[in-house]
Amino acid sequence: MKKNNVKLGKVYAVKVSGSVVPVRLDRENPHGGWDGTNVKTKKSVRIKSAQRLRGLWPKKTMPIVEEPITPAEAQAIHHADQENARLDEERRHAPDGQTASERAMATSAPKSKKRRKAAKEAIGESGRDTGEPGATGAKKERNSLLNLAAKVLAESGEPMNCQQMVEKVLATGLWQTEGKTPAATLASAILREITKKGEAARFRKVDRGKFVAAQ
Incomplete structure (x- = not known):
């Protein structure tokens, strides 16, 4: 599903630990995605992205066929x-809302800024390889x-x-x-x-x- 089609309060079909279950979306999570509740077990569920949502939970006459x-x-x-x-x-439980690894990455950001600047100078602001005029730069992957x-x-x-x-x-x-x-x-x-x-x-x-x- 696309994120802009997701609505709070609705019950969606979500795959959790290998099973498709009905989950009601209660609120947006500050770190992305949503916090919800498994309607069957009443347990809290974290939905990190809209990709985990398989659409609105159907009626009994429209069962979901799970993938093997x-x-x-x-x-x-x-x-x-x-x-x-x-x-x-x-x-x-963290005062800054970050894990130890996320905190370490944030701390090292000033150092990596210089490396990013050097990389920009190497490929050019337009994304082209300055060593090959006219060459088109591909979109960088995270x-x-x-x-x-x-x-x-x-x-x-x-x-x-x-x-x-x-x-x-x-x-x-x-x-x-x-x-x-x-x-x-x-x-x-x-x-x-x-x-x-x-x-x-x-x-x-x-x-x-x-x-x-x-x-």
Whole structure:
């Protein structure tokens, strides 16, 4: 769903830990997304993006057909949700509303500002490579775990599991985390991209827990 179509107070179908459940959106979360309530269990649910919403919860005559999911995939999603809940809890108890890693990134921002300035001078303000006049600069991707994993997977040219991809990404120095289960978080993100984008996804599952870069 698109964010501008989402309305507070409505009940939406949301996939939580491998199951599609009815969740009422109660309020916007200050860190993005929404805070809601599982209508069946009455438990609080954090919805980080509109992509997790599968539309309004239907009537009994319009049941949702769940996508098949393996136990390993369900466990990966469960671990990722647990990690997100832990980070949310850390933010709630922090005076500045940030996790330790977010605070460290904010502290290092002045240093990275000089590096960004040097990068701008290297590619030019228009996004063109100043060494090749007229060359068109491609839109830069954010250095997220998912984007960097897609890059290292494509460069490896062979199947990799999520733990191997995380180790390669950490070795680049472009992404760091204090999370306890980054591999599970990555697995969840990859599966969501495959489900959402289908043939346009950057990953292909080839074996139990292993992926290759899409051609």
